[in-house]
Amino acid sequence: MTSSAPNIRCILVGLDASPMSLGALRSAVALAAALGAEIIGAFVEDTDLLSFSALPFATLTGSLSPRKVRMGQAELGRAMRGQASHCREALAREAGAQGVAWSFRVLRGNVGKELNEASRDADLLSLGRAGISARRHSCGGFTAHASRSAPLVLIQKDAHLGSEGAPVVVLTLPGERASPLLQVAAVLAAAQGRALKVIAPEGAHRSRFRRRAEELLSRWALELHWIFSRPRGTSAALVEALTGARGGVLVIDADNPWVDDRRMAALVDRSGFSLMILR
C-alpha cells in the first residue's frame, strides 16, 4: 500500500450548458479549490449536430408540441455560440468566486473523442450525467468506452454530489491499486467534508489491510466506516452500501474485476450515485 494517488493539478470539465454539466462544474470548482488545482472548461460543437442541421430534411420532434421544427445551420450555430458563452460565464463566475485559476476552450468534433483528447492533459475529467453527446448514447456507455484518457473520471449524478453529509464510498481490493484508490477517495471526502465508507473483501488479511489502510488515511482525519464482504457477496455489499448511503459518491477502480464495463454503465445510468473512476 505504497503507491501514491494521482496528483490532481488540472481538472477538465465537459460543459454543454445543461443543468447537470453546470452541477459538475460547481463540484469540480469546489474540488479544485480544495486541492489547489486549475480548471479547464471544454465546450464541444458537436459535428454530428452540425451535419444533421445541414441536411435538407433536418427537423426536430419535441414532447411539448406535435409540430415538427426545422433545424437550420444558422439557428444551430447561434444556439451553440449562445451555449458556449453561457458555459464560459458560468465557469468564470464559479471559479472567480472560489479563486480558482481557469481557462475555457471551444472544440469542434465528436464530443466523446474531443473530450478524450482534451483530457489527456488533465488529471481529472468531470462530467455531468447527461447531455454530453448529440448522438443518443447512454452516459454509462460513454463513460465505459469513451473516456479512457484521464486517470480520473468524475460522473456527477445530481447538483451536489449527493445530499449534504452523504458519504464517499470506496470499493477496494487488496493489491497495489488499493492505495491510490483509497487516497483518491480520501481526497474527495476531505474536500467535500464527508465521511468515508470503505467496502473491502473479507479474508485472512482483513485486519492487516484495515490497519494499513487506516495508517494511510490517518493524515486526512476522516470519519471512517468499514464494510467487509466476501468476494461473492461484494455486489450485495455494494448494493447495501449504496442503498444505506442515500446518495453520495462511489469511488471505484476501472480494473475492478467485479465492475466490468457493462456493470459500470449500469451503475452510472441507474444508481443514484455519482461515480469517481480511477483508471
Added chain:
Amino acid sequence: MAVRSLSPSKLRRRCVLKLLPFRDTSKLEEPQGAFGQQRALDALQVGTGIRHSGYNLFVLGPSGMGRHRLSMRYVEAVARQRPVPDEWCYVQNFDEPRTPRALRLPAGTAKRFVAEMTQLITELRGTITVALESDEYRGRREAIEQEYKELQEGGVEEVQERASKDDIALIQTPSGVGFAPMKDGEVMSPEEYEKLSATRQKKIEGRVDVLQTQLQEVMRQVPRWVRESHKRLKELNEEVIAYAVEEPIEELARRYEGLPRVQAYLEAMKTDVVTHAAAFLPQTEDGSEGPGEESVDAHGFERYKVNPMTNLSELEGAPVVYEDHPTYHNLVGQVEHRTKDNALSTDFTLIKPGALHRANGGYLLLDARRILMESFSYEALKQALHGRQIRIQSLGQQLSLISTITLEPEPIPLDVKIVLIGERSLYYRLCQLDPEFRNLFKIAADFEETVDWTDETVPRFAQLIGGLVRKSELRPLDRRAVAQVIEHSARVAGDSHKLSIRVERLADLLREADYWAGVEQKKRIGADDINKAIEAQIHRGSRVRELMQEQVVRETFLIDTSGERVGQINGLAVLQLGNYAFGRPSRITCSVRLGKGELVDIEREVQLGGPLHSKGVMILNGFLGARFGQRRPLSLSARLVFEQSYGGVDGDSASSTELYALLSALADAPIKQGFAVTGSVNQVGEVQAIGGVNEKIEGFFDLCAERGFDGEQGVLIPEANVKHLMLRQDVVDAVREGLFSVYAIATIDQGIEVLTGVPAGRRGKQAHYPADSINGRVEEKLRVYASRARASMRPAKAAQKKPHRGAESGDV
C-alpha cells in the same frame, strides 16, 4: 332688632381632640370598606352582581376621589369569587385561511394546548421526515419514477433501434429529437448526402419521415405519463404521510374529547398535512418542491400553530383588566402584518388580542375620558357590547385607508362587565347625547365628595388619614395634626358640617406636611407642619391674588375700605385659578334719576353680564315694584355697574349688594365703605346663600389687613351661609380682637341698617314708612319722581291735542 356680628366661635369649627384618642396615627387601622362611599359601593354590588347584558357600570365623581383604586379593589374582590372563564385561541382555517377559527378551551388549558400542539408539530416534522427518508418510501418512489422513465426511454429506444437498422441515427438536441443518415458511424455530411442517388435520398427521407411519426407517437404519450407519475407519487406521499401522522394527531385528539371544535380542527389539520405532503418532501435538484403538488405556504408548519388570546393558567377567579391606553386596537385587538419582499403579509399567528379578549369572562375597567378621546374606541366598545362578541376588524380597511389583504378572524363570544370611570359631567353628557349609553351602562356608581362631620365620622376620618400615611410611607401625624387636617378638610368642602374625602388632595397635603416635618427632622407630623403645608399651597397659588390686591392698595383699582358713600358699595367675587380660589372685592355703584321705571344693568347692556347676573338684577326690579310700586308707577331710572370690571360677571351673589347700592342712592343714605357684602336676594327681600363665602370674607379681610384695620370693617354674608364658615385662623383672631366683623344677614332691611346705620323702617298704620328710615326716604324719592314724571307728561299731552284742534278749525 339690630343685627350683631358673629362671634369667633361661629367662624371656624374646631375638631374636638377627645374624639382622637391616640398619640399618633401609626397604629390606626384603615377604615373598613370605602369611607363615605356606601352609595357607590351599593351600586358596584348591584352592577357586578347582575350578569345580564347592559348592566355595565359607570363610576362617576370628580378626579382625586380614589375611584380607580376603589373600583379596582372592589371588582378584584368580586372576581376572586367567580370561576376562571374558558379560554380562546385562534387556529388556521384550512378551508378559508382568511377567516381563522376561534377555539374555545376549558379554563386554564390554552397554555397546555399550545404546548401540546407545538410538541405535535415537532413530532410530525420528525415523523414525516423519517417516513419520507425511509428506504421503503425511497424505494417505492424510485420504482414509480423508474417505471415512467423506462416507459419514456423504452419508447424512444425502440424507435432508435428501428432507426439504427436502417443506418439512421437518433439525434438529440436541447430543442428536440431528429433523425440523420449515418455513414461509417458518423452522421452523414450534406455533401455525402448530395452524392447519393435520388432514389436513395427519397428512401432515406421516407424512412426518416416514418421514424419521426413513430417518435411523435411516443412523445405524444409523454405528458400523460408525466401526469400519471405525478398522480401516483402524490398518492404515495399522501399514503405515507397519512399513516405517519395519524397516530400522533389522534392521540392528541383523545385528550380533548368532548370538545367537538377541537376535534374537528385536528381532523382538518390531519387532512391538510396529507394534502400538502409535497411541502415536506426533500427539495429537488432545481430547488422546487415535489412535482405537481399544491405547496404549503411559506411558513410550513407555522400554519399548525395555536395563537392563544389569553393565558389564564395562573389566574384564580375571573380576570380583571384595567386598560389605561384604550386605543381601538388595544381594545379589540388587531391583525398585524409582516414585511416580506417589500409586501405586507399576515396570517392567524399575527392576531394580537385586545383588552376585551384578556377581560373576557371577567371585568374590564376603562377611563371614560380616555376611551372617548381615542378615535373609534367608544363605538367599538358599544358594538362589542351590543353584539356580545369581539370582532377584530382592521381600522385601516374599515376606513379604506389600506388595501392590503388582511384577515377576518371568527368573532369570539363576549361576556364581560365593563366599568367606565369618569367625571359626572361626562356621565350626564353621555346620557343626554347618546341614546345607547343608558341601555349599556345601567348602573351608575356615584362617588360622594364629602361626608358629614360628626362625632362618629371623625375617628374614621382619622383612620383614613392613617391609611394614607402608611400607604405613602410618611411620618405619622400626632392628634393635633389630625385635627388640623380634619378642619382643613371641612374648609376644602366649604362647609363646617362636611369633610372633603378627596383622598388624592388629602394625600398631597400629607406628603407636603411630611416634607416640612422632614426639614425640621421631626419624627411625627405636627399641626404646624400641616399649617405650613397649607400656607405653602396658598402661597404657591396666590401670585395673581397678590397682584390684584396690590392694584387695590396702590389705588389703581378703586376700592374704599373706610368712609361713607352714597350709591357705592363693595361687592365680593370668587376667582378660581387652577386649584386655588380666592375672593376679590369689587366696587358696585348705582345712579338714579327720573325715568320710566327701568333698572339698567350696564354689564348686561354691554354683554359682560351672564344670565344669572341679569336674573339677579331683574329680581331687584321685582323687589322695588313689590315694595314701592303698589300705589304709583316707579318713575325712576337706575343704572348699576361693576366699576373697573373688564371681564364677564355672572352669578347672582351680588344681587343683594346691588340692591343696597340702589337703596342707598334712592335714600341718599351713605354706605359705610368698611363693609363688603355678598348674598343673593329674592323679590321679597330675603337674603339667600351663596358659594365661596370663606374665600370672599378672606379676600376683603386681606385687603383691610393690608391697609390697616380701623375696627369698623367687616363683611355681610347671608345668614344661611353661617354653617359654611371655616375661616382662616387669622380672620378668627381679628374678629376676636374686634378688628373685623362678620354679619349674618337674613333680610335686606337688616343689611341696609348695618351698612348705613339708619333704620330700614317698617310700614306704619297708613302704610307709609317712617320718614327718616331708609325705606321712607326711598318711598319719598319715588313719590317725588312720580309727581315730576306726571308733571312732565302734561305739556306733552297738551301738545298732542293742539294739532287736532287746529285741523278741526281748518275744516271749519
